[in-house]
Amino acid sequence: MIDLSMSRPAETHPRGIAWGRLALRFSLYLFLGLFALYYLMPLFVMVTTSLKSLEEIRTGSLISLPREVTFEAWRTAWSGACTGIQCEGLKPYFWNSILIAVPGVAISTLLGALNGYVIAQWRFRGSNLIFSLMLFGCFIPFQVVLLPMARVLGEMGLAGSISGLIFVHVIYGLGFTTLFFRNYYVTIPNELVKAAKVDGAGFVRIFWSIFLPLSLPIIVVTVIWQFTQIWNDFLFGVSFSQAGTQPVTVALNNIVNSTTGVKEYNVDMAAAIIAALPTLLVYVVAGKYFIRGLTAGSVKG
Amino acid sequence: MAPILDIKNLHKSYGSVEILKDINVSIDPGDFLVLVGPSGCGKSTLLNCIAGLEPITGGTLSIGGRDMxxxxxxxxxxxxxxxSYALYPTMTxxxxxxxxxxxxxxxxxTQDRKLQEVAQQLQIEPLLNRRPGQLSGGQRQRVAMGRALVRDPKLFLFDEPLSNLDAKLRVEMRSEIKKLHQNLGASMVYVTHDQIEAMTLATKIVVMKGGVIQQIGTxxxxxxxxxxxxxxxxxxxxxxxxxxxxxxKNGAGTILEITRADGAPLQLTDxxxxxxxxxxLLGLRPEDIAEAGFRAGASVQEAExxxxxxxxxxxxxxxxxxLGGAQVTARLHAETSALAGKPLSLAFDLAKVSYFEPNSGMRLN
Known part of the structure; x- marks a missing residue:
């Protein structure tokens, strides 16, 4: 926190300045509070709307609190809302997303760690070129790879499957995960590898016993990044899935867009919150490591 | 006695850049070899070649009679x-x-027994459960030595191990390394850019410059x-x-004439x-020039x-x-009466004089 009163002992400056400081501090908090309110507003509307009945939404105001709290919309969103012809709610698709995200995150993080380790610590001829090419992969827009990727998935027999989506996300994530780990490992002195080599350790042993234990901060960063990317992805999900393998983002879209007659705003809001909950949770649990990992540079010791 | 380390015609280059040129060194068991030279002279590369961390591009290298x-x-x-000690940061x-x-x-x-032995020898028993980050520089240095000692190898390699320590600790650790060498009788190769470390530790010194050995000797x-x-x-x-x-030339000896900016040339007879x-080029160590009257002998001549x-x-x-356009330093006793700007009679001792050819820089005597 910014502590403005810390810089000098209180008695050395006149009363006027002390009042000035107080006013500054007050307006600072006021300003921050207003910003927080502004950013929390949509969430507030979503939560209150999801807890109202359709009747109340029609008659009440958008920002009023619910007169009568009901979880009916949440129940419907989870297990009864219609996505096209099926009416099973988000539940099966939520599960699909977990099946895609967990292996996708794990595999891309592990491969990124290995890539970064090799590029940073086992320099070989052309390693910089390969790293540049992988970085280039970070900047290719998703849309460009849709058609070639569909063809590759078809050739591999993975079209429309969960494994296919995992594959796509791993490939697309490798550029970023490699970049993260490479930049982290490049700050670790190369003498560590030399010492371990003299001690008799090989490539895998050095990675496993020395580099992985050092990597917790960057693993957290990578996991958060990859999980958010994969969980929130819509384009790959809608392009490379078929009925039964769609992730939660696609299902959310279908719920919102395929209602006929009256729009069930409360169900839409509840569904949107459910779809966003996991990433929110990851940030809350690991957020402080995220900041720490991004700013962590060298390894002392 | 077969040499423990034998390097013959070793070459090392990165692409077209030649780092080491025709290196020939061998040491006997128990020797303490110091590779010394200014930074960039190839001494650390040579050590890495001995360790096998860098491949050599020519010549042979054998340790304990076995080709490497x-x-x-x-x-x-x-x-x-x-x-940098290169201790594994996450391990105790x-x-x-x-x-x-x-x-x-x-x-x-066996691991435990050897660990206790080494810990006792280096007096690091209280530190065994700490992590490297919790240790001071000197303690880390000891642990790094412990990691080497516990292996009981044929050959110890040191890559500027004291350069990260402060001056006082450096002197302390230097004498500990020396003691260790005397107690173990082990063979060691030590890289440093500090000529005092080289002088105090070595039984054999290799002076390098630009990837070429300049001199090998005690x-x-x-x-x-x-x-x-x-x-x-x-x-x-x-x-x-x-x-x-x-x-x-003058009868029995050689007269050396040294020009001076002020007054007559200085004449010494060797x-x-x-x-x-x-x-x-006349080479005289500062300690071979004393205040007149404090050094006597056939080879001593005095001049103002x-x-x-x-x-x-x-x-x-x-x-x-x-003297002769070059700055000359003399090492006098502490209570000298010398005053800046005043003439002083100095005694030049030519017993250990060196002569160099001015153009090639090679020794003449």
């Missing part, structure tokens, strides 16, 4: 101490020391009979005085060295010189003057 051409670092029976001191044994599958009981050979101007200037502090002089070319600066250093006082 296709032997990986772990099978060379070496241990290495690095400049004990795990750092036993990591090598663990990797090699040594049983737990500390006293290197100090007293440097092979060329580079070695003369690099080893010793303050550096050897190198004074341009003209020579003239009765032991004959057949010198007309122009030479103008004192330019007086630098008391506690045990000695350094006095500088100009």
């Amino acid at each position: 051409a296709d032997v990986t670092p772990k099978d060379r029976d070496i241990a290495m101490v690095f400049q 001191v004990a795990k750092n020391i036993t990591f090598g044994m663990k990797v090699r599958g040594v049983d737990a009981a 500390p006293s050979e290197i100090y007293n009979t440097p092979a060329n101007l580079f070695v003369a200037d690099f080893m010793g502090s303050p550096a050897m005085n190198l004074i341009p002089a003209k020579t003239r 009765t032991r060295n004959q057949d010198l070319p007309n122009d030479v 010189c103008l004192v330019e600066m007086v630098e008391p250093a506690g045990a000695d006082t350094y006095v500088t003057s100009h």
Whole structure:
């Protein structure tokens, strides 16, 4: 926190300045509070709307609190809302997303760690070129790879499957995960590898016993990044899935867009919150490591 | 006795850049070899080649009589101490020391016994459960040594192990390394850019410059009979005085004539060295120039010189003057009466004089 009163002992400056400081501090908090309110507003509307009945939404105001709290919309969103012809709610698709995200995150993080380790610590001829090419992969827009990727998935027999989506996300994530780990490992002195080599350790042993234990901060960063990317992805999900393998983002879209007659705003809001909950949770649990990992540079010791 | 380390015609290049040129060194068991030179002279690369961390591009290298051409670092029976200590940051001191044994599958009981031995020897028993980040520089240095000692290798390699320590600790650790070498009788190769470390530790010194060995010899050979101007200037502090002089034959000896900006040329007579070319560089260590009356002998000659600066250093006082266009430093006793700007009679002792050819820089006597 910014502590403005810390810089000098209180008695050395006149009363006027002390009042000035107080006013500054007050307006600072006021300003921050207003910003927080502004950013929390949509969430507030979503939560209150999801807890109202359709009747109340029609008659009440958008920002009023619910007169009568009901979880009916949440129940419907989870297990009864219609996505096209099926009416099973988000539940099966939520599960699909977990099946895609967990292996996708794990595999891309592990491969990124290995890539970064090799590029940073086992320099070989052309390693910089390969790293540049992988970085280039970070900047290719998703849309460009849709058609070639569909063809590759078809050739591999993975079209429309969960494994296919995992594959796509791993490939697309490798550029970023490699970049993260490479930049982290490049700050670790190369003498560590030399010492371990003299001690008799090989490539895998050095990675496993020395580099992985050092990597917790960057693993957290990578996991958060990859999980958010994969969980929130819509384009790959809608392009490379078929009925039964769609992730939660696609299902959310279908719920919102395929209602006929009256729009069930409360169900839409509840569904949107459910779809966003996991990433929110990851940030809350690991957020402080995220900041720490991004700013962590060298390894002392 | 077969040499423990034998390097013949070793070459090392990165692409077209030649880092090491035709290196030939061999040491006997129990030797303490110091590779010394300015930064960028290839001494650390040579050490990495010995360790097998860098492949060599020509020549042969054998340790304990065995050719090392296709032997990986772990099978060379070496241990290495690095400049940054390279302790594994996430492991405790004990795990750092036993990591090598663990990797090699040594049983737990032996690991523990050896760990205790080494910890006792280096007095790091209270630190065994700490992590490297919780240790001071000197303690880390000890742990790094422990990691090498526990292996009991044929050859110890040190890569500037003291350069990260402060001056006082450096002197302390230096004498500990020396003690360790005396107690173990182990063979060691030690890289440093500090010529005092080289002098105090080595039984054999290799002075390098630009990837070429300038001289190999015992500390006293290197100090007293440097092979060329580079070695003369690099080893010793303050550096050897190198004074341009003209020579003239005169019956029994050679007369050395040294010009002076003020007054008549200084003339010294060397009765032991004959057949010198007309122009030479006269090499005299600061301690071979004393205040007149404090040094006697057949090889001592006195002459009056103008004192330019007086630098008391506690045990000695350094006095500088100009002879033959070069700055000359003399090492006098602490209570000298020398005053800056006043003439002082100095005694030049030519017993250990060196002569160099001014153009090639090679030693003449």
